[in-house]
Amino acid sequence: MRYTLEPLVYQPGPAEGVPESEWRVKPADELLKLKVVDPAAGSGAFLVAATRYLGERVVEAWERDGLPEELRQDSGDGEADSSAELEDVRLYAKRRVAASCIYGVDRDDMAVELAKLSMWLETLARDKPFSFLDHALKSGDSLVGLVNEEQVRAFHTDPEEGRAINGRLSGDVEDYIGRVLGEVTELRREIESLPPVKDPEEVRQKEKLNAQANARLTQLRLACDGVVAAALAAERYAELDLEDYEKKLQDAEDKKYNWQDAYNRLLTFLSDEFLELLDEETYDFYKEEATRSKIRDWLRGNRDHPIKPMHWAIEFPEVMGNGGFDAVVGNPPFSGGQKLTGNIGRDVREYLVVDIAKGKRGSADLCSYFLLRNLDLAPKGRTGIIATNTIAQGKSSAVGLYQVIERGWSIYRAVKSQDWPGSANVHVSLVWAGHAGEQEKVFLGDGVVPGITPELDERSRATGKPWVLVANAGKSFQGSNVLGEGFILSYSQVCDLIQKNSKNSEVLFPYLIGRDLNSRPDCSASRWVISFGSMAEEEARGYVEPFDIVERKVKPVRMKNKREARKKYWWRFAERAPGLYSSIASLERVLVITQTSNTQSPVLVSNGQIFDQKLVVFSSSGYGDLCFRSSIFQYGWTVRQSSSMKKDKVFTPSDSAETIxxxxSSSRMAEVGESLDGDRRKIMLRRDLGLTKLYNLVHDPKLQDDEDINQIREIHIEIDEAVKEAYGWGDLELQHGHYETEQGVRWTIDPKVRVEILDRLLELNFDRHAEEERKGIWPPKKKSRKTAKVKKAATPVMQDGLFPPEGTLF
Structure with a gap:
């Protein structure tokens, strides 16, 4: 709240980049003209906070410039000498702010009533009625509705398109719209100009004015509902029962056309109806009710209740017709990108894409659409929101924050990720955007930075998306997607199968998953898996007992799978990763890292296992590679390039490995990699620690005297220094220590040095890519679709009727 409103209430102030000691609050009359809205107000927490903040600034201005006439009359001498009088001044300031500055919308009627109650309690004065807020707190769907007057006049969400197809609406219809909006604006300005109510009669006066404004909007509100309803109906147009007006909308032979065509045709029909309803000679009450019913059905769609659009242009004409709001604040609802369509419906999702995201598609979180709506509501103002941390990642960032920048706004303050203060296990981002002043300082977290990217990272000198490098091809792979719990066995089940027939050992492997790698002190597999590789069904049936298990437990599930290949080859893994196993067939050990993990620590493990799809496997067993993949250079690159699951970063071959x-590799890297492998393994086994627990201790700043933990820290210092030396960047001072990061406090290098490293790595990526182009080896050749038969390596062998004991696979 504070950082959204500060630049608006002080001049000079933060917008001018002056020190806080030089800030000067604007006069109270200017502050009371500010318009602040929460489009997802809920119970009104942000509205109350805005009222308090602006009220304090108004009092600050009065203390400097003198109290208003009404307070001077009450106090006698124009000064508030006692604490009681000062409290009265503060309360009066909040009532003035509530009456003229604060607006809120929520789709839930009960939430709106709770917001009114919250505001009433905050501004409640002794011996005076509640503040009148009905004109400013309304129910409706903030994302669905017409925002500006041009949309209303053009009878279309896209005014340019609307004028092209609705030219016949000009003239009398435009005059009618202008007349209605003018009258409503005057009524609402009259409500706003009245001082905070002092007696019930003043409440009744405001109620009367508000009722007059609402009554004047009845037909115009229905017309706006029609514009939105047609947009929602267009998405499912082929499924509609168009009844008696079907012939007006489509030809019998042509029932398939795009969304825009469907929308325009529906609007054309509705506009004809509204022309009749606005003409006194052709007006028909029953026709109006039929039109209203039709629109209500389109707004309902497949939902239990119709959507209630919020038409900002007509509900708040005194604001939207005067340049929009000065500030938009709030905590919009969270709804994951992949789940969004199911939660809100395909019709609403299509509406959000077309009307709010301007056609930009992607599985964005709902908060990204709220952010874009905020730009429409305050085209010259500021916005501050709390959103899920996915707003800065992948599709959500492309739909939301990238468009913020493209539309000429800047992100002037952000917190990329922090824990939600409530009980929900959610990580949120805090974003402030606006038209920042040229001298205004930009903050990321608590630090001043040159700028902020749409990923909510510090803007640096090197920008752009890195190239996939040919030199990195075929060096990292995701593991197998087994897709079937029936493939997975316990250790005792494997023993039974081999005792029945020793041949079965040829299709039984340890099954290493991320949880095992990160939680077991020896990083060994806790379960086994049946793998027939690329065998034909007849060959696989030769392993009678394992095949019987798969046929009973896997086949019924696979037969329900939508992908034909997975049904046809039900005895095989869904994704066998043949390239992976072919590339590591000759290695005794391989380098493995858990794909989604806050630890992001690679480990050398025994080959001869099936690696789960959530593991990334490198076709390497060298200590130098272990050193590099364990360095801050690789970790920082992963954090920058990859998406995240909550706080955990996702290591993907394409983003994290193929681009870096x-x-x-140097002899120093090999030596320190060997030290990490040996010393870390001893500590983990001796103290019964998995990788996650070990590195939680490493990152804990309270542990300063633990000899083992300090040893691991020193090894990582050596790792980073060795890699720095290999790059030839001896000028960098890494300055290891405990620092606050978006993943929490970590034992790492100075954050500013990390930014420099990432700049250099990106520049080096561009240079390497250009070199590959000069050599003619880029773009890389397409991989052959032919897959080699996977070689079976390190098949478990029976020893006196037992398998090798746990702990030997590390």
Whole structure:
């Protein structure tokens, strides 16, 4: 709240980049002209906070410039000498703010009533009625509705398109719209100009004015509902029962056309109806009710209740017709991108894409659409929101924050990720955007930065998306997607199968998953898996007992799968990753990292296992590679390039491994990698710690005297220094220590040095890519679709009727 409103209430102030000691609050009359809205107000927490903040600034202005006439009359001498009088001044300031500055909308009628109650309690004065807020707090769907007057006049969400198809609406219809909006604006301005109510008669006066404004909007509100309803109906047009007006909308032979065509045809029909309803000679009450019913049905769609659009242009004409709101604040609802369509319906999702995101598609979180709506509501103002941290990632960032920048706004303050203060296990981002002043300082977290990117990272000198490098091809792979719990066995089940027939050992493997790698002190697999590789069904049936298990437990599930290949080859893994196993067939050990993990620590493990799809496997067993993948250079690149699951970063071969320009491995890297492998393994086994628990201790700043933990920290210092030396960047001072990061406090390097490293890595990526182009080896050749038969390596062998004991696979 504070950082959204500060630049608006002080001049000079933060917008001018002056020190806080030089800030000067604007006069109270200017402050009371500010318009602040929460489009997802809920119970009104943000509205109350805005009222308090602006009220304090109004009092600050009065203390400097003198109390208003009404307070001077009450106090006698124009000064508030006692604490009681000062409290009265503060309360009066909040009532003035509530009456003229604060607006809120929520789709839930009960939430709106709770917001009114919250505001009433905050501004309640002794011996005076509640503040009148009905004109400013309304129910409706903030994302669905017409925002500006041009949309209303053009009878279309896209005014340019609307004028092209609705030219016949000009003239009398435009005059009618202008007349209605003018009258409503005057009524609402009259409500706003009245001082905070002092007696019930003043409440009744405001109620009367508000009722007059609402009554004047009845037909115009229905017309706006029609514009939105047609947009929602267009998405499912082929499924509609168009009844008696079907012939007006489509030809019998042509029932398939795009959304825009469907929308325009529906609007054309509705506009004809509204022309008749606005003409006194052709007006028909029953026709109006039929039109209203039709629109209500389109707004309902497949929902239990119709959507109630919020038409900002007509509900708040005194604001939207005067340049929009000065500030938009709030905590919009969270709804994951992949789940959004199911939660709100395909018709609403299509509406959000077309009307709010301007055609930009992607599985964005709902908060991204609220952010874009905020830009429409305050085209010259500021916005501050709390959103899920996915707003800065992937599709959500492309739909939301990237468009913020493209539309000429800047992100002037942000917190990329922090824990939600409530009980929900959610990580949120805080974003402030606006038209920042040229001298205004930009903050990321608590630090001043040159700028903020749409990923909510510090803007640096090197920008752009890195290239996939040919030099990195075929070095990292995701594991197998087993897709079937029936493939998975316990250790005792494997023993039974081999005792029945020793041949079964040829299709039984340890099954290593991310949880095992990160939680077991020896990083060994806790379960086994049946793998027939690329065998034909007849060959696989030769392993009678394992095949019987798969046929009973996997086949019924696979037969329900939508992908034909997975049904046809039900005895095989869904994704066998043949390239992976072919590339590591000759290795005794391989380098593995858990794909989604806050630890992001690679480990050398025994080959001869099936690696789960949530593991990334490198076709390497060298200590130098272990050193590099364990370095801050790789970790920082992963954090920058990858998406996240909550706080955990996702290591994907395409983003994290195939793009990073690697140094030439050195003998120093090999030595320190060997030290990490040996010493870390001893500590983990001796103290019964998995990787996650070990590195939680490493990152804990309270542990300063633990010899083992300090040893791991020193090894990581050596790792980073060795990699830095291999790059030839000896000028960098890494300055290891405990620092606050978006993943929490970590043992790492100075954050500013990390930014410099990431700049250099990106520049080096561009240079390496240009070199590959000069050599003619880029773009890389397409991989052959032919897959080699996977070689079986390190098949478990029976020893006196037992398998090798746990702990030998590390």
């Amino acid at each position: 320009p690697m140094p030439t």
